[in-house]
Amino acid sequence: MKLRSPLPAEPPPGPTRPEFWKSPLRGPWLSSFLGSLLLPFILICATTGFLSQLAYGDNSFLPEGGLGFSIYPFDWPAGWPLLYALTQGLHVTSGVIAIPLLFAKLWSVMPKLFEWPPVRSLSHLLERLSLALLVGGALFVFFTGLMNIQLFYPWSFSFLVAHYYAAFVFLAALTLHVALKYSTVRRSFREQGVLRPLKYGLKQTVPEPYREDSTTALEPAMPTVSRRMMLGTIGATSAGLGLMMFGQTTFGDTFRRFALLAPRGRVYGDGPNDFQVNKTAEAVNVTPDMTGDSWRLQLKGEKTGSFSREQLLAMPQYTYDLPIACVEGWSTTQTWTGVRLRDLAALAGVPAASSVLVKSLQEAGSFREAALSDTQLDDDKSLLALRVNGVDISMDHGFPARIIVPALPGVLNTKWVSSMEFKAA
Amino acid sequence: MISLFRKAYGASPLHLLAVFASFAIAGYGFFMIFKSPAPESALLYFGFAVVAHDMIAFPLYSALNFVAGRTTRAAEPEQVASVGVPAINYLRIPFLISAISFAMFFPLILGLSSDIYEAGTGLDAGAFLGRWLGICAVVFTASAILYAVKLRRYSRSGTEPAES
Numbered sequence: 001m002k003l004r005s006p007l008p009a010e011p012p013p014g015p016t017r018p019e020f021w022k023s024p025l026r027g028p029w030l031s032s033f034l035g036s037l038l039l040p041f042i043l044i045c046a047t048t049g050f051l052s053q054l055a056y057g058d059n060s061f062l063p064e065g066g067l068g069f070s071i072y073p074f075d076w077p078a079g080w081p082l083l084y085a086l087t088q089g090l091h092v093t094s095g096v097i098a099i100p101l102l103f104a105k106l107w108s109v110m111p112k113l114f115e116w117p118p119v120r121s122l123s124h125l126l127e128r129l130s131l132a133l134l135v136g137g138a139l140f141v142f143f144t145g146l147m148n149i150q151l152f153y154p155w156s157f158s159f160l161v162a163h164y165y166a167a168f169v170f171l172a173a174l175t176l177h178v179a180l181k182y183s184t185v186r187r188s189f190r191e192q193g194v195l196r197p198l199k200y201g202l203k204q205t206v207p208e209p210y211r212e213d214s215t216t217a218l219e220p221a222m223p224t225v226s227r228r229m230m231l232g233t234i235g236a237t238s239a240g241l242g243l244m245m246f247g248q249t250t251f252g253d254t255f256r257r258f259a260l261l262a263p264r265g266r267v268y269g270d271g272p273n274d275f276q277v278n279k280t281a282e283a284v285n286v287t288p289d290m291t292g293d294s295w296r297l298q299l300k301g302e303k304t305g306s307f308s309r310e311q312l313l314a315m316p317q318y319t320y321d322l323p324i325a326c327v328e329g330w331s332t333t334q335t336w337t338g339v340r341l342r343d344l345a346a347l348a349g350v351p352a353a354s355s356v357l358v359k360s361l362q363e364a365g366s367f368r369e370a371a372l373s374d375t376q377l378d379d380d381k382s383l384l385a386l387r388v389n390g391v392d393i394s395m396d397h398g399f400p401a402r403i404i405v406p407a408l409p410g411v412l413n414t415k416w417v418s419s420m421e422f423k424a425a
Numbered sequence: 426m427i428s429l430f431r432k433a434y435g436a437s438p439l440h441l442l443a444v445f446a447s448f449a450i451a452g453y454g455f456f457m458i459f460k461s462p463a464p465e466s467a468l469l470y471f472g473f474a475v476v477a478h479d480m481i482a483f484p485l486y487s488a489l490n491f492v493a494g495r496t497t498r499a500a501e502p503e504q505v506a507s508v509g510v511p512a513i514n515y516l517r518i519p520f521l522i523s524a525i526s527f528a529m530f531f532p533l534i535l536g537l538s539s540d541i542y543e544a545g546t547g548l549d550a551g552a553f554l555g556r557w558l559g560i561c562a563v564v565f566t567a568s569a570i571l572y573a574v575k576l577r578r579y580s581r582s583g584t585e586p587a588e589s
Contacts, residue, residue: 063457063460063461065457066456066457066460096529099525099529100525103478103482103525106478106479106483107483110479110483113479120435121434121435121436122433122434122435123434123435123436123440123441123444124435126441126444126448127444130444130447130448130451132475133451135474135475135478135479136471136472136474136475137451137454137471137474138474139474139475139477139478140470140471140474143470143474143477144470146529146530147532150530150532150533150537150538150542151532151538151541151542151545152532152537152538152541153538154537155463155466155467155470156462156463156466157458157461157462157463157464157466157467157470158461158462158463161457161458161461161462162458162461162467162470165453165454165455165457165458165461166454166458166467166471167454168450168451168453168454168457169450169451169454169455171450172446172447172448172449172450172451172454173447173451175447176443176444176446176447179443180440180443202511224494224511224513224514225511225514225517229514229518233518233521233522234521236522237521237522237525237526240522241525241526241529260553260556260557260559260560261526261529261530261533261534261553261556261557261560263533263542264546266546266548266552268547268548276546277545277546277547278545278546279544279545280544280545280546280547282544283544283545396547
């Protein structure tokens with residue numbers, strides 16, 4: 001049954017007419033190729049995004065999912081220090097790479113928005129609705145993510161909730177889209193070859209064969225650019241911006257100063273404390289009189305105790321190279337020295353503690369306390385750091401003492417630690 | 426039975442099942458956003474995201490491309506135009522790189538979050554405008570040089586320029 005339409009059978013003049021669209025490059029092959037290029041980056045971005053939620057563990061601001069169970073079947077490991085720097089670096093890098101490709105993809109399917117009649121059948125209507133979710137979900141998730149890494153929040157909703165749950169909308173619509181378009185992709189790759197159109201320069205560039213119901217132009221203009229140059233430009237833009245995101249990670253540290261548009265493509269200087277700061281002491285009102293000689297670390301557990309910085313320095317010290325890895329995708333590895341969290345748990349009389357709640361001197365603002373799991377407590381490399389790169393840690397890095405735990409999201413490595421409360425299993 | 430369904434619905438029952446599955450998960454996403462603070466703000470942004478490219482960006486850059494196409498075609502030396510050194514690419518490629526990087530990083534470039542940035546990092550937030558302008562300068566200059574070289578090579582040899 002065709003839906004009875006009040007609209008004329010003939011499209012009105014304008015973009016609804018097939019002859020309105022002139023680009024000789026548009027066609028199923030181009031859209032299939034861009035889609036196939038885009039998909040792996042989106043998959044990496046989505047997977048690492050969900051992993052980040054797992055890494056935040058009990059410290060996530062995300063509301064209860066309403067399911068009655070966690071969709072994450074295991075705990076975030078502490079065994080491989082670079083894990084979070086890797087997954088979150090990939091999250092931001094793959095997301096940034098995907099965005100120019102997404103623009104090209106949206107451009108390539110523009111005529112579809114104006115197809116005539118706008119609705120052919122119930123299935124067609126549902127498919128178009130789902131495409132609105134796909135486009136809206138994609139741009140929403142990418143836009144909010146991009147704004148978050150630039151610390152720009154021109155809205156009143158919660159970034160974390162909206163970014164995370166809009167991803168469900170996006171990925172649900174994307175899965176349907178891939179399923180419905182799979183045969184189109186197969187067919188155009190079979191007919192055109194997967195890579196063959198990339199061989200042709202401008203003079204051999206011809207439109208894809210016209211097919212009704214597709215994005216191929218009915219009356220194409222002369223090409224002014226070859227497909228490979230168009231894709232090359234988009235690809236180079238993606239790659240360039242992706243490299244900049246790579247440059248703000250600990251893996252691309254050598255190129256950090258060339259990561260021009262990366263929020264953390266900045267170098268502080270040559271000193272031992274000159275590396276990326278997440279929040280300055282001044283910004284959260286932690287002042288030198290709070291961190292001076294009167295400062296004591298309060299330990300709570302089976303026993304309580306209070307320790308000066310000198311007493312902590314007199315305990316066995318361990319030194320490890322560990323990264324700070326931020327949810328915003330940047331990371332930096334430094335050499336940290338301090339007391340093992342395990343030793344502090346024993347001091348508090350809870351040698352087999354199942355968790356610890358670490359609190360900061362910071363009196364207001366988010367992430368001034370963090371809960372660490374038993375896996376994180378038990379790791380040899382989990383430290384209450386007192387020194388970095390051979391000197392005392394600076395105020396901005398958390399003097400007199402800060403947490404540094406392998407593979408832990410950066411902001412959970414509490415700075416200016418005031419107390420630690422160990423809990424038995 | 427199946428063919429009756431197909432006639433009424435316009436596709437196979439599997440299509441409908443897949444659509445329902447997809448809408449159910451998307452619905453869960455929306456439900457959780459509705460439960461969170463300021464869902465109307467999120468919805469407004471979502472609505473904007475649906476039309477941002479197709480209704481706003483696309484008409485804008487298409488119009489620019491149209492004007493650029495006309496202008497460059499008119500300005501191009503005739504014999505060069507006839508063998509196709511399309512000047513427009515030397516304009517739209519650097520423009521595309523500059524425009525996409527601006528569209529993606531405008532808060533940093535314009536310093537829209539400089540207070541939070543400076544409180545967070547302890548660095549001044551003013552560096553990014555210069556960095557972006559530097560990128561623009563490099564891509565436009567490189568493009569101009571490449572075009573000049575190409576024109577010169579053509580006018581010297583009188584043969585068709587190399588493939589682009």
